[in-house]
Amino acid sequence: MVRWLIYLLLLWPGALLAAGSVTVLTVDGPIGPATADYLTRGIAHAETDGSQLVVIRIDTPGGLDTSxxxxxxxxxxxxxxxxxxxxxxxxxxxxxxxxxxxxxHIAAMAPGTNLGAATPVQIGGMPGQPERDKPTGDGKEKKPQEQAPDNAETLTRKQVNDAAAYIRGLAQLRGRNATWAERAVRESVSLAAEDAQRQKVVDLLAHDVPDLLAKLDGRVLEMGGRKLTLATQGAPLVERAPDWRAQILAVITNPSVALILMMIGVYGLIFEFSNPGSGVGGVIGGICLILALYALQLLPVNFAGIALILLGILFMAAEAFMPSFGIIGFGGIAAFVVGAVILIDTDVPGLGIPLALIVTVAVSSALFIFAIVAMALRARRRVLVSGDAGLVGSEATLLDLSPGDDRSGWVQLQGERWQVRSDTPLTRGQRIRVRARNGVLLDVTADDEPPKGV
Known part of the structure; x- marks a missing residue:
């Protein structure tokens, strides 16, 4: 028996020490994919550890419906x-x-807190606000029931009705105030903590977690058809903070980070394709692009926004490789800005892309394009130094004379050996200037006096 007890202690020390404990999870900020992952795994860990209760400490402005x-x-x-x-x-x-x-199972609030405003909100305005008393062409006003609802109004009404039915079902399941719950959805009403307790929206008020556990001690709950009595007075607390996985997920599912990752990914792949074999652009770009796509499939994105962002990045990159003096580049900036603005299809606080970030990225790209255009203009005004234009007018030293011909010889120009011919006699070591090119023969003139002693 002792041997088996030691064996259990070695294999499952966390489970034995946490038995009868209370797991505390914390939500502080918008509810998104990272929050959902953290809470679902935290609840599962509480069951594995043998906790008698999970406390979710909440402070949130709202979040995504799927999460x-x-x-x-x-x-x-x-x-x-x-x-x-x-x-x-x-x-x-x-x-x-x-x-x-x-x-x-238990709803509690601290004094000075509030809840409510549970209406689903999408970009384009507050739902549940149909146009009323809109004048018609004959000067009369249509009654609300006479107005033909458009598709957006119909979709909004469907979302609100679905949300109202959902929260009413939850209220009936837990025996809470279903009427007020539906008002919170349809009318966006809110309640302070004391009013919420008085209207049976929440079960109790507590100042902090120890006070909450003291008030829950001895409470009987019905769990799956069985009675469960809580013994939370003085129970050990197990604070389970977000682990590295939840923290990484929270970073990459931030819309701003996802946008930056997508830009790095596309630019990295473009760099790799333009310089095959370098490896750095392909590796970094591929990783960033996959992370961005993973984050975006967890977020409520507008696919038109993604298409515009990708098109804008491609246009800006194209400006770098085939300068069009700004036309393609500025078109890319415009497409990028519009795409970034409409990318996230929700008005949930904390889940949008700040306008300051969009402007910063757009301005940086514009400066980059200006630098490319400036270099292209400077290169256009620069004197050519290759081909015929580079040969004509260049100077060289005569290396050798052709046998039996003092008006013909050989020079070294642009890394090649050329045969030259002059209308006047030439001398080895003399400086000559190219006048024209005739096939593989250069017409030259003497540029200085023949060297003395030759």
Missing amino acids: MRSIIKAILASPVPVASFVAPSGARAASAGTYILYAS
């Missing part, structure tokens, strides 16, 4: 009860945070 639903699925399927706690004072559980609060 929110992934978290709610994990909460509903969890055999370990989940308590969502809006804290500390001054925090909020807006939009997606309200849904998570309703889905949890």
